Amino acid sequence: MTLSIVRKNSTHHEPRKTGVQPTFLIIHFTESRDAADPDGYFMATRQRSDGARVSAHYLIDIDGAITQYVDEQNRAWHAGLSEWGGVSDINTHSIGIELVNGGPTYGYTDFADAQIDALIALSKDILTRHNIPAHHVLAHSDIAPGRKIDPDYKFPWRTLAAAGVGSWPQPVQADFNEAAMLLRDEAKLKQALVTYGYNPGLDLPVLVKEFQRHFQPEAFTAQPSYAGRANDETALRLSALLRQKLAMTP
Ligand SMILES: [Zn+2]
Known part of the structure; x- marks a missing residue:
């Protein structure tokens, strides 16, 4: 084009x-x-x-x-x-x-x-x-x-x-263990979001909701919506994105 x-x-x-x-x-x-x-x-x-x-x-x-x-x-x-x-x-x-x-x-x-x-x-x-x-x-x-x-x-x-613009999570086996650990501990979940880049000054539900708006849009379209509440898939995608980012950072 x-x-x-x-x-x-x-x-x-x-x-x-x-x-x-x-x-x-x-x-x-x-x-x-x-x-x-x-x-x-x-x-x-x-x-x-x-x-x-x-x-x-x-x-x-x-x-x-x-x-x-x-x-x-x-x-x-x-x-x-x-x-x-x-x-x-x-x-x-x-x-x-x-x-x-x-x-x-x-x-x-x-x-x-x-x-x-x-x-x-x-x-x-x-x-x-x-x-x-x-x-x-x-x-x-x-x-x-x-x-x-x-x-x-x-x-x-x-x-x-x-198409080569931006990141999308591609989980591998190791992400499942990491995700389970993140879901058990709100402090670790927030830290993971902050490590990915989100503003540490905001509350966890706010950050989860914005993460989902980008990386788990079905949280908004599901009936009922679970935007703002992390589930297995939220943690899995976050884990994958962190790993992918790390792999790209020299
Ligand atoms: Zn704008």
Whole structure:
């Protein structure tokens, strides 16, 4: 797939700190009916009700059309108060992509294939150029647990990982023992989530819920939902992801 990108210049950016290169890719949804609202906010032709000035490096419309608003070398304003792996100020360290989607406010629809295909092509290009590791492809909800939910549980992380974008757990035998140990001890379970990258300052159920939003979406769609409560599969996937991350970290 050849990348076709329309360029617009948002004034909502600033230089990254000297010498800082992006090491995270953050995925968002716009929670808007269409691309006009986020475009307006990024281009400062519309005011957000909370007065916040925002931007992202890229916006991908439902039909897959990609618009770039901020140079990758610059710091865009998409993450807000956030933290991962002890790194706060994720804006300084990341590239942000917004996907047009109604979210809960405007009927949370499935992400369209054309939009996901465009996201995969763009992300692969970004990850390669900046050498960003799979475990640093994250949701806004991962870096701002309890404050943000996007792109939420319908986002097809498994499909992305299969295409080479981001991580998806692939448990092996050793993970089953590790998972059983994690489930028996809440302190160890929380420590494992924190070791993976989640903010240590938040309570375990909040972190479990955000982990599930990314890596166990069936916790949200099951009847009844068990989002926020870890089960065997939660612990198994967490164990697998930790092992996969460790294998990639020199
Ligand atoms: Zn967001």
